Amino acid sequence: xxxxxxxxxxxxxxxxxxxxxxxxxxxxxxxxxxxxxxxxxxxxxxxxxxxxxxxxxxxxxxxxxxxxxxxxxxxxxxxxxxxxxxxxxxxxxxxxxxxxxxxxxxxxxxxxxxxxxxxxxxxxxxxxxxxxxxxxxxxxxxxxxxxxxxxxxxxxxxxxxxxxxxxxxxxxxxxxxxxxxxxxxxxxxxxxxxxxxxxxxxxxxxxxxxxxxxxxxxxxxxxxxxxxxxxxxxxxxxxxxxxxxxxxxxxxxxxxxxxxxxxxxxxxxxxxxxxxxxxxxxxxxxxxxx
Amino acid sequence: xxxxxxxxxxxxxxxxxxxxxxxxxxxxxxxxxxxxxxxxxxxxxxxxxxxxxxxxxxxxxxxxxxxxxxxxxxxxxxxxxxxxxxxxxxxxxxxxxxxxxxxxxxxxxxxxxxxxxxxxxxxxxxxxxxxxxxxxxxxxxxxxxxxxxxxxxxxxxxxxxxxxxxxxxxxxxxxxxxxxxxxxxxxxxxxxxxxxxxxxxxxxxxxxxxxxxxxxxxxxxxxxxxxxxxxxxxxxxxxxxxxxxxxxxxxxxxxxxxxxxxxxxxxxxxxxxxxxxxxxxxxxxxxxxxxxxxxxxxxxxxxxxxxxxxxxxxxxxxxxxxxxxxxxxxxxxxxxxxxxxxxxxxxxxxxxxxxxxxxxxxxxx
Ligand SMILES: Nc1ncnc2c1ncn2[C@@H]1O[C@H](COP(=O)(O)OP(=O)(O)O)[C@@H](O)[C@H]1O
Ligand SMILES: [Mg+2]
Numbered sequence: 001x002x003x004x005x006x007x008x009x010x011x012x013x014x015x016x017x018x019x020x021x022x023x024x025x026x027x028x029x030x031x032x033x034x035x036x037x038x039x040x041x042x043x044x045x046x047x048x049x050x051x052x053x054x055x056x057x058x059x060x061x062x063x064x065x066x067x068x069x070x071x072x073x074x075x076x077x078x079x080x081x082x083x084x085x086x087x088x089x090x091x092x093x094x095x096x097x098x099x100x101x102x103x104x105x106x107x108x109x110x111x112x113x114x115x116x117x118x119x120x121x122x123x124x125x126x127x128x129x130x131x132x133x134x135x136x137x138x139x140x141x142x143x144x145x146x147x148x149x150x151x152x153x154x155x156x157x158x159x160x161x162x163x164x165x166x167x168x169x170x171x172x173x174x175x176x177x178x179x180x181x182x183x184x185x186x187x188x189x190x191x192x193x194x195x196x197x198x199x200x201x202x203x204x205x206x207x208x209x210x211x212x213x214x215x216x217x218x219x220x221x222x223x224x225x226x227x228x229x230x231x232x233x234x235x236x237x238x239x240x241x242x243x244x245x246x247x248x249x250x251x252x253x254x255x256x257x258x259x260x261x262x263x264x265x266x267x268x269x270x271x272x273x274x275x276x277x278x279x280x281x282x283x284x285x286x287x288x289x290x
Numbered sequence: 291x292x293x294x295x296x297x298x299x300x301x302x303x304x305x306x307x308x309x310x311x312x313x314x315x316x317x318x319x320x321x322x323x324x325x326x327x328x329x330x331x332x333x334x335x336x337x338x339x340x341x342x343x344x345x346x347x348x349x350x351x352x353x354x355x356x357x358x359x360x361x362x363x364x365x366x367x368x369x370x371x372x373x374x375x376x377x378x379x380x381x382x383x384x385x386x387x388x389x390x391x392x393x394x395x396x397x398x399x400x401x402x403x404x405x406x407x408x409x410x411x412x413x414x415x416x417x418x419x420x421x422x423x424x425x426x427x428x429x430x431x432x433x434x435x436x437x438x439x440x441x442x443x444x445x446x447x448x449x450x451x452x453x454x455x456x457x458x459x460x461x462x463x464x465x466x467x468x469x470x471x472x473x474x475x476x477x478x479x480x481x482x483x484x485x486x487x488x489x490x491x492x493x494x495x496x497x498x499x500x501x502x503x504x505x506x507x508x509x510x511x512x513x514x515x516x517x518x519x520x521x522x523x524x525x526x527x528x529x530x531x532x533x534x535x536x537x538x539x540x541x542x543x544x545x546x547x548x549x550x551x552x553x554x555x556x557x558x559x560x561x562x563x564x565x566x567x568x569x570x571x572x573x574x575x576x577x578x579x580x581x582x583x584x585x586x587x588x589x590x591x592x593x594x595x596x597x598x599x600x601x602x603x604x605x606x607x608x609x610x611x612x613x614x615x616x617x618x619x620x621x622x623x624x625x626x627x628x629x630x631x632x633x634x635x636x637x638x639x640x641x642x643x644x645x646x647x648x649x650x651x652x653x654x655x
Contacts, residue, residue: 187343188376191447192390192437193364202389206380 029270036263044259053264062240063265066248069155073244074223076159077166081219082212084163085170090200092171093178103175106168114165118232121161122148151241154234158242162229166222170215177211178204213280220276224269245269292355294319294477295340295445300349302332302339302501309335310501313349317445317479317494322471325481326488327498328524333481336498337449340479342366354444366445369438373450375430377422377437384418387436408436411470428459435470448480452487464490485525489513497521513575516644519651522573528608531579531618534648535572539564546572549614556593556613560640563655570654573644576608579620581628582635589641597628609634 036053038045057063088106092099109117124130127146135143147153147160181204189199227246234242236251243251245265253262293316302310309332317323325333338344340351342363350359358366377386387408388401396404409415412432422430431451438446451467452460468491471478482488488495489509497504497512497520505517516522522530536547543561550556582592598617599610607622620636628634645654 182374182376184372184374184376185378187338187341188370188372188434188437189378190343191341191363191368191370192393192441194390194393198393203378203380209380 032263032266035259036267038260040259040263042257042259053260054268057261057264057268060261062243063245063248065240066243066245066265069242070224070244072155073159073162073226074220076156077162077223078216078219080159080163081167081170082215084167085215086174086205088167088171089174089178092175103172107172108168109165110169112165114226114228115232117161117165118229121157121164122233125157125160148234149238151238154238154242158226158230158233161233162222162226165229166219170219173211173215173218174208177208181207213283217277217280221273224273224276245272292319293317293352294321294354295323295479296352297340298350298352300336300339300351301347302335302344303347308501310339313503315496315503315506317477319477320475321477322491322493323477323479323496324488324492324494325479325496325498326485326525327483327504329483331498332501333483333498334449335501337370337447337479337481340445341368341370341447367443368445368447369441369443370447370449371431371434371438371451373453375422375427375434375454377430377433379422381421382418383414383420383422383425383433383436386422386433387440390437391440404440408439411439412436427455428463431455431463435467439474444477446476446478448478450482451480453482453484467491486527489525495525497524499524514642515653516573517653519571519573519646522644522646526575528576528619528621530573530575530644531616532646533572533574533616533618534614535570537566537568537570546570548572550612551615553596556595558591558593558638558640560589560643562589562640563643563645566645566654567647569648571646571648571651573646574638575642576619576621578639578642579618580637580639581620581622581626582637584623585637585639587639587641589643590637590639592635592637594633595636597630597632597634600626600628600630611636 034046034048035044037048037050039047039049039052092102092106096102125145125148127133127144127149130145132143132145135145147157185203186199189203194203225246226244227250230236230242230244230247231250236243236247240248240251246269249262249265249269252258252265295315295317297313297315300310300313301308313336315323325336327333335344339346340353342358342361346359350357352358353366353368378389381389384405388405391401391404405418406415409418412435414429414432414436417425417429417433422433425433434451448467452463455463464487467480471491480487480491489512492509494506495509495512496506499520505512505521507515512521512525516525516530519532522532533548538545538547540559543559544564544566546558546560548556548558595611595613595618597609597611601608601610602624605624607624607626607628609620609622609626609628610617611620612618622628643655646652647654
């Protein structure tokens with residue numbers, strides 16, 4: 001009995017969480033997949049009707065806007081955060097005395113909830129309260145900074161807030177990467193007469209490829225599941241100009257009473273996440289084994 | 291002849307910690323200067339100062355007759371090989387070797403021909419397309435040397451280049467570096483903590499301890515006439531026997547008495563060295579204590595000793611006897627009949643003896 005217990009204690013301990021994950025993650029994925037194939041509206045129905053929800057989804061202009069926004073937001077958010085993070089990391093890598101304090105300051109935004117970030121930036125960018133009002137107060141009466149209320153520019157306002165939040169984290173990641181390069185390699189390069197920018201661009205940064213990949217994966221999944229920032233900053237507006245797939249899904253499920261649309265959009269989002277994460281996991285696991 | 295490297299009164303501190311104190315060292319053109327000392331004594335720091343990778347707190351550094359004290363590393367006309375090889379990890383072997391030339395604006399044809407020359411010289415022609423991660427330690431070492439060789443510098447700097455290799459490869463590469471030095475006729479500065487490497491490679495050895503130069507000299511000088519107890523103990527393997535002794539004047543010379551437990555003191559008469567203080571440390575290399583009858587010379591004196599231990603080492607056999615509370619090692623021929631626990635007549639060659647002061651450790655004769 002004791003021996004049996006000893007052998008099975010790990011299984012017994014893990015069983016509840018395993019069951020919970022099985023039901024609440026995979027069970028509900030399966031449920032959502034099912035519902036996305038039905039004519040569910042306010043209440044779920046269970047007769048499979050094929051792909052009509054997906055046809056409706058891809059025909060809906062609002063979904064089009066959401067996907068477009070995801071593309072603009074995702075691309076800008078990832079590229080700008082990485083560039084800014086890398087730049088900050090390289091600047092901090094110059095052995096300045098206040099490094100510890102600066103690193104903490106840059107990292108802090110990541111500790112904030114997206115809701116706080118969104119609300120703060122909503123006020124900062126509000127034409128009547130924030131930057132525009134301040135600069136006009138200095139006497140520049142013509143100055144305009146009204147991205148949050150401009151349907152064409154509002155998505156870029158969200159990019160600004162998201163970059164502000166994430167680039168410190170990317171910087172910390174890259175700084176660790178820069179520091180992991182053997183000091184002797186850098187010394188060798190200096191003796192070899194290689195200028196500093198070449199040391200970074202030709203020697204250090206190429207050897208950080210795995211860190212770039214990790215940063216990309218983290219940022220990409222943040223972008224795809226972005227929801228709270230949009231809700232806090234623009235509420236998806238003006239109109240539905242800043243809708244992202246996640247806010248689209250939320251609107252369909254909880255304010256428009258269209259569970260079928262919500263389920264099908266959720267499935268599309270999951271597919272996009274898988275398309276990014278699965279190759280990453282695959283390459284990681286293969287590298288570990290090989 | 292003007293020195294290729296001349297270091298005058300060099301000081302180096304990190305904050306309040308003095309790492310190097312008043313270093314004066316020079317290397318002649320074509321010389322092989324070895325900086326040797328225990329780990330942490332400041333050898334790498336000194337080499338980095340020569341390379342310009344570390345700024346110095348005082349003194350000056352001249353390379354090839356030019357004051358290089360404030361010149362940046364790339365303009366010092368040097369090349370350096372590191373302990374960890376420090377190859378650029380994402381570049382092929384060929385690119386590792388040529389990248390520096392490319393950045394310095396050397397044209398493509400020259401780069402290719404230099405690469406071929408060096409690859410042939412170091413026998414790495416078949417490795418040129420590989421990444422550093424696909425090479426063995428010895429191969430990486432060759433690539434690192436190739437990268438230094440294509441610079442064709444005035445001065446080569448090596449920081450413990452062999453200490454990451456296994457014992458056999460280390461001996462092989464040591465020979466190759468020696469051959470390379472001979473073929474190129476270049477000036478080299480080489481850092482190691484391994485005294486055998488220092489003895490076999492150097493034309494001139496600098497022994498360092500705690501950032502202070504202990505002795506500068508040819509390998510033979512350092513070996514035969516160590517300047518103090520530290521050098522005597524550090525250089526040579528097995529180490530020099532250092533035996534506390536009492537001295538007194540006698541008509542025929544200096545009488546030297548070494549205590550031993552369970553027996554009369556060992557008495558030796560040194561006819562050549564007078565004026566010794568009463569208490570000294572007597573230093574004799576193991577090969578200067580032989581089996582009686584196997585060593586001739588005016589200064590050879592025989593003493594009956596109790597043998598504690600016998601260690602056959604192939605070509606030689608080492609025997610250990612206790613004198614003045616110290617284990618004294620003698621190097622005998624391999625056919626010796628010495629047995630542990632028995633007595634044996636040992637011949638002490640006082641022609642090779644060193645004396646050190648007991649308090650300061652400085653050499654007396
Ligand atoms: N950047 C540094 N800051 C402070 N102390 C250092 C630094 N680099 C080396 N040291 C100290 O200098 C001493 C000599 O170091 P090093 O030259 O590397 O020794 P070695 O190469 O002889 O083993 C060591 O005690 C080490 O702790
Ligand atoms: Mg060192």
